[in-house]
Amino acid sequence: MQSSQYFSGMSRRNLLSLIGLTAGSAAMYQAMTSLGLAVESGYKGPVKLEGDPKGATVLILGAGLAGMTAALELRQAGYKVKILEYNNRSGGRNWTLRGGDSYTELGGATQKCEFDEGLYINPGPWRIPYHHNGLLAYCRRLGVTLEPFQQLNHNAFLHSSKAFGGKPQRVRDIKIDFQGHVSELLAKVAHTGKLEGGVTKEDQEMLVEALRSWGALDKDYAYTKSVATSEFRGFAKDPGGGLGAAPVPSDPIALTDILSSGLWGSLANFALYEFQTTMFQPVGGIDMIGKAFTKEVGDLITYNAKVSKIHQDEKGVTVTYEDVQKPGTTAEEKADWCICTIPLTILAQIEINVGAPMQAAIEAVPYASSVKVGLQFKRRFWEQDELIFGGVSYTDLPITQISYPSTSFNTNGKGVLLGAYTWNGPHSYEFTSMAPEERVKRAVEYGTMIHPQYKDEFENGISMAWHRSPFTLGCAGDWTEEARKEHYDNLCQIDGRIVLAGEHASYIPAWMEGAILSSLDAITRLHQRVVAG
Amino acid sequence: MTQQPKHSLGLVAATALVTAFSATVALADSAGATFSDGDNFSEKTGQELYANVCQACHMDQGQGAVGAGKYPALAKNVNLEAGGYPVFVILHGLKGMPPVGKMMSDDQVAAVVNYVRTNFGNDYKDAVTAEDVAGSR
Numbered sequence: 001m002q003s004s005q006y007f008s009g010m011s012r013r014n015l016l017s018l019i020g021l022t023a024g025s026a027a028m029y030q031a032m033t034s035l036g037l038a039v040e041s042g043y044k045g046p047v048k049l050e051g052d053p054k055g056a057t058v059l060i061l062g063a064g065l066a067g068m069t070a071a072l073e074l075r076q077a078g079y080k081v082k083i084l085e086y087n088n089r090s091g092g093r094n095w096t097l098r099g100g101d102s103y104t105e106l107g108g109a110t111q112k113c114e115f116d117e118g119l120y121i122n123p124g125p126w127r128i129p130y131h132h133n134g135l136l137a138y139c140r141r142l143g144v145t146l147e148p149f150q151q152l153n154h155n156a157f158l159h160s161s162k163a164f165g166g167k168p169q170r171v172r173d174i175k176i177d178f179q180g181h182v183s184e185l186l187a188k189v190a191h192t193g194k195l196e197g198g199v200t201k202e203d204q205e206m207l208v209e210a211l212r213s214w215g216a217l218d219k220d221y222a223y224t225k226s227v228a229t230s231e232f233r234g235f236a237k238d239p240g241g242g243l244g245a246a247p248v249p250s251d252p253i254a255l256t257d258i259l260s261s262g263l264w265g266s267l268a269n270f271a272l273y274e275f276q277t278t279m280f281q282p283v284g285g286i287d288m289i290g291k292a293f294t295k296e297v298g299d300l301i302t303y304n305a306k307v308s309k310i311h312q313d314e315k316g317v318t319v320t321y322e323d324v325q326k327p328g329t330t331a332e333e334k335a336d337w338c339i340c341t342i343p344l345t346i347l348a349q350i351e352i353n354v355g356a357p358m359q360a361a362i363e364a365v366p367y368a369s370s371v372k373v374g375l376q377f378k379r380r381f382w383e384q385d386e387l388i389f390g391g392v393s394y395t396d397l398p399i400t401q402i403s404y405p406s407t408s409f410n411t412n413g414k415g416v417l418l419g420a421y422t423w424n425g426p427h428s429y430e431f432t433s434m435a436p437e438e439r440v441k442r443a444v445e446y447g448t449m450i451h452p453q454y455k456d457e458f459e460n461g462i463s464m465a466w467h468r469s470p471f472t473l474g475c476a477g478d479w480t481e482e483a484r485k486e487h488y489d490n491l492c493q494i495d496g497r498i499v500l501a502g503e504h505a506s507y508i509p510a511w512m513e514g515a516i517l518s519s520l521d522a523i524t525r526l527h528q529r530v531v532a533g
Numbered sequence: 534m535t536q537q538p539k540h541s542l543g544l545v546a547a548t549a550l551v552t553a554f555s556a557t558v559a560l561a562d563s564a565g566a567t568f569s570d571g572d573n574f575s576e577k578t579g580q581e582l583y584a585n586v587c588q589a590c591h592m593d594q595g596q597g598a599v600g601a602g603k604y605p606a607l608a609k610n611v612n613l614e615a616g617g618y619p620v621f622v623i624l625h626g627l628k629g630m631p632p633v634g635k636m637m638s639d640d641q642v643a644a645v646v647n648y649v650r651t652n653f654g655n656d657y658k659d660a661v662t663a664e665d666v667a668g669s670r
Contacts, residue, residue, distance in 0.1 A: 106598035345629030346602035426569035432589035470600025
């Protein structure tokens with residue numbers, strides 16, 4: 001254990017820093033901003049579009065969640081609505097791949113999903129925070145059945161190829177031991193009254209008691225091997241029944257080993273507001289949401305429509321598009337108003353006569369790189385051999401994470417893991433550069449370093465590299481703070497008869513909630529303009 | 534301690550928070566595919582960088598691709614005539630293209646630009662230098 005001399009003369013500022021170190025900067029953020037700031041997603045309840053649009057027509061570009069939300073609400077409010085969609089299906093990135101599905105990425109490679117009946121992978125969005133109230137409201141309204149999505153599983157792994165001899169560690173051990181060791185350090189400092197600068201004597205005494213409770217410290221404020229600490233970190237031998245059933249305490253991992261391993265860096269993934277319990281997923285695949293919307297507005301959609309030009313004048317908006325099944329043919333669709341949810345990667349290449357500020361905004365947002373790989377295995381070895389029921393393991397290997405299915409727990413059948421999920425960074429580009437089957441092969445090779453069972457149990461896989469997606473050319477809007485300051489409002493403003501919507505026009509890009517909130521805001525403002533005449 | 538801005542707590546922040554933990558074994562195989570070690574690209578030569586970064590969108594022969602939008606072909610691309618242009622685009626991005634040069638050294642950016650400008654039917658022999666790249670950051 002470190003000597004407490006390092007912590008003598010600790011100020012309140014340093015104490016807060018230490019809290020940040022212990023619980024992750026997300027906890028730090030929560031502590032600093034106090035209660036009440038980050039309350040909800042901004043959803044204000046069902047949208048109320050009062051007033052008569054007098055038969056106004058609206059053309060929506062894109063049948064993803066943003067487009068279909070707008071269609072659903074505007075038709076109900078009395079508008080005549082049509083949707084143009086590039087894909088031959090609705091839903092956009094709200095999408096699930098199942099056995100029998102095939103997908104052709106940019107470059108021409110086609111993958112056929114070979115999963116067994118009932119198994120799937122969500123190549124795009126896959127989980128719903130409990131505070132994404134807009135999306136949850138539509139799920140309720142449209143009858144989408146939800147189930148819990150496990151984000152934090154104490155029994156999943158944190159893995160570094162460079163620490164602990166490459167042996168994966170349980171989330172629980174790293175989390176609890178880190179908490180225990182840091183509590184010990186801080187408690188010893190606080191107990192000797194060495195905290196300064198606004199931390200009162202009473203606070204210090206309370207802090208010591210809190211740390212003893214929170215960190216499972218003994219009477220001497222030490223975090224040691226004992227039945228008491230094993231009540232938190234688990235036992236070497238769990239308590240049982242009958243003879244020889246006494247529990248055997250487990251050995252905590254030394255603080256220095258945890259620190260040098262870097263594994264603490266992943267704990268923030270379990271602390272962040274957007275990953276906190278309870279998270280949800282639709283039963284049967286994320287595309288149950290898109291399908292529920294399609295049931296409402298599917299009759300409005302023209303599929304296989306590749307937009308090439310968006311032109312507005314004082315009378316209305318004219319959109320030129322090509323039927324991708326009949327290359328070279330063009331058609332036009334006219335409406336009074338246009339809601340464009342086309343990803344900015346693509347919209348930036350389409351001729352559109354909006355003002356310079358919106359045009360600049362359209363061109364200001366790069367799209368994130370992301371890759372997912374779904375792997376089918378003969379049996380759910382992660383449950384049967386390792387007692388991992390749902391949740392996510394994090395690793396420093398290029399696959400970044402392995403997520404275990406949050407459904408069909410403790411069954412005997414096959415299962416599909418999310419075997420890789422990258423987000424920006426070199427590995428995401430490197431995975432994308434590979435042929436689809438190579439991505440699967442690499443995901444299996446790397447995954448084997450965490451779960452040796454991969455070798456015998458792997459059956460087939462499918463990969464999704466979002467920069468190779470023909471309908472998005474990237475994963476999601478990757479705003480910088482500077483770009484937001486300069487362009488965000490210009491992107492969201494109504495320009496004449498055109499308004500944009502989608503996750504890229506939100507402060508929560510890549511989340512389905514961002515698409516829905518952006519859409520509700522856009523149609524609310526558009527409607528006000530229409531009824532105002 | 535400064536207050537952490539709220540907007541940074543998105544998916545991107547979740548990734549950023551784990552960067553201290555992002556490191557990996559660099560592996561190469563017969564296909565020439567590599568994985569970098571850390572938060573920057575490890576590939577050294579222009580060919581390696583192209584095959585593991587640019588190829589993600591511009592494809593293996595620089596032919597680009599077409600979907601609802603397109604990735605421009607780098608093959609026989611007259612925009613490459615002035616070496617400063619691809620340097621700027623790699624460093625700062627362009628429209629939907631991310632600024633991948635932020636994850637490369639000046640030498641790497643120069644290497645990949647020189648590779649693209651002398652391959653795929655391009656024949657621009659005036660090489661750009663790391664100093665050119667540094668001046669364009």
